[in-house]
Amino acid sequence: MFKKIISRFKKDEDKNQEVRMEENLLQEEEIQEGDYVEEDFAEEDLIGEEWQVEEAGEEPIEAQPKEEKVPEKLGFFARLKEGLTKTRQGIADKVDQVLKTYKKVDDELFEEIEEILITSDVGVNTTMKIIEKLRTEAKERKVTEASDLKGLLKEILVEILDYGDAHQLGIHPAPAILLIVGVNGVGKTTSIGKIAHRIKSQGKKVLLAAGDTFRAAAIDQLEIWGNRVGVDVIKHQEGADPAAVLFDAIQSAKARKIDVLICDTAGRLHNKKNLMNELGKVSKVLEREYGNATKDVLLVLDATTGQNAIQQAKTFKEVVDINGIILTKLDGTAKGGVVLAISSELNVPVKLIGVGEGVNDLQVFEPKSFVNALFGDDI
Ligand SMILES: Nc1nc2c(ncn2[C@@H]2O[C@H](COP(=O)(O)OP(=O)(O)O)[C@@H](O)[C@H]2O)c(=O)[nH]1
Numbered sequence: 001m002f003k004k005i006i007s008r009f010k011k012d013e014d015k016n017q018e019v020r021m022e023e024n025l026l027q028e029e030e031i032q033e034g035d036y037v038e039e040d041f042a043e044e045d046l047i048g049e050e051w052q053v054e055e056a057g058e059e060p061i062e063a064q065p066k067e068e069k070v071p072e073k074l075g076f077f078a079r080l081k082e083g084l085t086k087t088r089q090g091i092a093d094k095v096d097q098v099l100k101t102y103k104k105v106d107d108e109l110f111e112e113i114e115e116i117l118i119t120s121d122v123g124v125n126t127t128m129k130i131i132e133k134l135r136t137e138a139k140e141r142k143v144t145e146a147s148d149l150k151g152l153l154k155e156i157l158v159e160i161l162d163y164g165d166a167h168q169l170g171i172h173p174a175p176a177i178l179l180i181v182g183v184n185g186v187g188k189t190t191s192i193g194k195i196a197h198r199i200k201s202q203g204k205k206v207l208l209a210a211g212d213t214f215r216a217a218a219i220d221q222l223e224i225w226g227n228r229v230g231v232d233v234i235k236h237q238e239g240a241d242p243a244a245v246l247f248d249a250i251q252s253a254k255a256r257k258i259d260v261l262i263c264d265t266a267g268r269l270h271n272k273k274n275l276m277n278e279l280g281k282v283s284k285v286l287e288r289e290y291g292n293a294t295k296d297v298l299l300v301l302d303a304t305t306g307q308n309a310i311q312q313a314k315t316f317k318e319v320v321d322i323n324g325i326i327l328t329k330l331d332g333t334a335k336g337g338v339v340l341a342i343s344s345e346l347n348v349p350v351k352l353i354g355v356g357e358g359v360n361d362l363q364v365f366e367p368k369s370f371v372n373a374l375f376g377d378d379i
């Protein structure tokens, strides 16, 4: 019976892929109807364009009294736990339940855990890997009590998620540039605002580049975040060449001795050809103008899209070298298990996770804390 469940999920995954391809084609049509088809990328395109600097306002960041009353570490962990509530209900609470029901370790128990993981967006391949490891470890360590499996399972999950030092943001040594990529709506601009706030409060000089020139609203949104966290934004007009925005932002970052430049990009171009054009040009400018800067290319994925996020990541990986993942919207979704599939299948570390819409709700990803929070245990 279990084989049936797996083949059903495999079929669903295939179906999702078809839907996504159709969506991509639709998007391509939309884009072709629009303007801004840049052909060859010439240096002249980038030089001498007018650019504007949006000065940051003095507006304070919205007060978040609830967050400020609790000590930093506890506050961070409490928010993580709170954010993972739905995923915990889908994975950990169900695992706890079957461990209680079965009492002794046997084949059926492994199958039950397998089913819980697969139905929680951990993905078929990653689930197989986890269960195989769990069986082997249980045998080797002679675990016979079902309740003792939980500790083993947690260890295995941490092992999958753990990329050692690679979870750190690549911002040392200065100057550094973070290029934020991902499809429309995943949370790029919001994450940039949150990262800017985090890095600025560490005493670093931060500058933002409004590289999503596709819609005026996208530029405005970044400016709002810039004002909110007190960081300047380099922008051009709607429809401008994103590579030109980056070029100007880099010159400005050099002149102002900025520690970290964070560049937004347009996510609408997520069919491969347009994506390659856009990110190819941006990468060229980056290498040529800021070759000595520390560079981190971060792909933003939306946890609520579950296994679709994996497909998006695969497409982006073919186009640009991704150094890390920002997984947003873990709060309010039961699909947080996708973090395991991402870590296991993409060979890229998760660096930051979004657990809410507040300015402090983007956390550095720590595998052990994450798994503890997922199982409702203490830090
Ligand atoms: N609940 C929640 N919402 C988020 C998170 N990150 C982003 N969002 C929301 O997702 C929506 C799209 O975000 P946006 O930054 O505009 O995405 P972009 O198109 O990739 O730049 C906004 O309404 C954000 O407030 C998160 O971690 N949790």
Ligand SMILES: [Mg+2]
Residues within 6 Å of the ligand: 188, 189, 190, 212, 218, 221, 264
């Ligand atoms: Mg945006």
